[in-house]
Amino acid sequence: MHSPARSSDALRAAPARRRLLKGAARALALVLALPLLYLAAACAAMLWPHGEAGDAAPAGIEAYVISNGVHTDIVVPLAAAGIDWRAHFPPTDARAAPADTAFVAIGWGDRAFYLNTPTWADLTLRHAVDAALGRNAALLHVTWLTRAQMPPGATWRVPLSRAQYQRLAGDLRAMLPGGRAVHIAGAGYADNDAFYEATGRYHLFETCNTWTGRLLRRAGVPVAPWTPFDFNVTWRLPRAASAAAPAAVPAR
Numbered sequence: 001m002h003s004p005a006r007s008s009d010a011l012r013a014a015p016a017r018r019r020l021l022k023g024a025a026r027a028l029a030l031v032l033a034l035p036l037l038y039l040a041a042a043c044a045a046m047l048w049p050h051g052e053a054g055d056a057a058p059a060g061i062e063a064y065v066i067s068n069g070v071h072t073d074i075v076v077p078l079a080a081a082g083i084d085w086r087a088h089f090p091p092t093d094a095r096a097a098p099a100d101t102a103f104v105a106i107g108w109g110d111r112a113f114y115l116n117t118p119t120w121a122d123l124t125l126r127h128a129v130d131a132a133l134g135r136n137a138a139l140l141h142v143t144w145l146t147r148a149q150m151p152p153g154a155t156w157r158v159p160l161s162r163a164q165y166q167r168l169a170g171d172l173r174a175m176l177p178g179g180r181a182v183h184i185a186g187a188g189y190a191d192n193d194a195f196y197e198a199t200g201r202y203h204l205f206e207t208c209n210t211w212t213g214r215l216l217r218r219a220g221v222p223v224a225p226w227t228p229f230d231f232n233v234t235w236r237l238p239r240a241a242s243a244a245a246p247a248a249v250p251a252r
Contacts, residue, residue, distance in 0.1 A: 059159035059160055059161050059164075060160075060161065060162060061077065061080055061081055061159070061160040061161065061162060061164070061165040062077060062080075062157075062159070063075060063076050063077070063157075063158040063159070063160050063165065063168070064103070064150065064155050064156060064157060064158055064240060065155075065156045065158055065212065065216075065233060065234060065237060066105060066150065066151055066154055066155050066156075067154050067156075067230040067233070067234060068151075068154065069154070069230065070229075070230060071107060071109065071208050071209070071230065072107065072208060072209050072212040072230045072233050072234070073105040073106060073107035073141070073143070073212070074105070074106050074107070074158075074168070074172070074212055074215060074216070075103050075104070075105045075106075075145065075150070075155075076103065076104060076106065076165075076168070076169070076172070077102065077103055078101050078102055078103060078104055078144075080165070081162050081165050081166060081169075083165070083166070083169045085104045088173065088176065088181040089104055089142045089144075089181060089194070089196070091144050093142075093183045093194040094144055094188065094191060094192050094193055094194050095188065095190075095191045095192075096191040096192065097144035097191070097192050098144060098145070098146045098149070098192060100146050101144040101145065101146060101192075102145065102146055102147045103144075103145045103146075103147070103150070104142055104143065104144055104145070105142070105143040105145055106140060106141070106142055106172055107140070107141045107208055107212075108138060108139075108140055108141075108175060108198055108200070108202075108208055108211040108212075109138065109139065109141065109202055109207075109208040109211075110130075110131040110136050110138060110139075110202035111136045111137045111138055111139045112127055112130060112131070112135075112136045113127050113128075113130075113131045113136070113202070114139050114141060114195060115139070115184075115187055115195070118189045131202055131203075132203060132204045133203060133204070134201045134202060134203030134204075134206075136201070136202065137197075137198075137201065138198040138199065138200045138201055138202050139184065139195045139196065139197065139198050140175060140176070140195065140196040140197075140198040141193065141194075141195055142193060142194055142195070142196060143190075143192055143193040144192045144193070145192070149192075150240065153239075155239070155240040156234045156237035156238065156239050156240060157237060157238045157239070157240050158216065158221055158237060160219060160220075160221075164219045164220050164221075165219070167218060167219050167220075168215060168216075168218070168219040171215045171218055171219070172215065174199070175198045175199050175200065176196065176197070176198065176199070177197050177198070177199055181196050181197075182196055182197040183195075183196055184196065184197070204228075205228070207228050207229075209227045209228055209229055209230050209232060209233050210226065210227050210228055212227065212233050213226070213227030213232060213233050214227075216233070221237075222236055223235075223236060223237070
């Protein structure tokens with residue numbers, strides 16, 4: 001039989017255990033709820049598209065957004081409206097950029113994540129946590145594309161006026177430290193891409209997609225006010241009819 005003293009100690013300890021278990025359950029519920037709250041906020045933001053005031057000029061510049069299902073890039077003409085991206089991103093920085101390059105795709109993201117996860121199979125918990133917490137600097141990922149290389153089913157049109165495009169180009173150039181493109185030698189996923197130093201710092205609330213969304217909004221494109229996921233960016237954009245022959249940019 002248990003002694004009275006031991007039974008009394010057990011009774012006194014029971015409320016403390018219950019409080020500990022309740023605290024642990026609440027902490028677990030909060031941890032599980034945070035991703036859902038993050039997703040809910042992202043979905044709610046899609047209901048209020050926002051873009052800085054544009055102009056009434058015809059949309060004569062052919063720009064795009066492409067996505068791999070997670071990450072978005074802004075795609076701009078190699079040379080248009082007096083802006084030639086070869087001055088910043090010479091195709092010779094790639095191992096073998098296409099001779100008939102028509103566009104450059106520009107994405108922004110976490111430096112370590114970009115350089116160490118060429119495929120999703122290379123993703124590690126450490127890289128994901130470091131990126132979410134903003135522990136690394138950022139890079140620009142530039143890909144030289146022909147029209148036929150625009151990904152079918154994953155390309156969205158962004159028709160821009162000349163003034164809108166120049167605003168977007170200015171913001172893209174502003175991502176270069178000191179306005180100068182610094183190539184990361186030897187880094188790339190394929191023959192037609194390269195990495196460059198960039199300003200800013202990636203974290204959970206400043207992702208590759210919030211970067212894309214912010215630059216589009218500043219150019220007057222109506223997208224959600226917060227775009228942590230790719231679908232937040234592309235939700236209201238018209239999908240390109242064909243990778244090989246995108247629809248003509250309409251006047252407005």
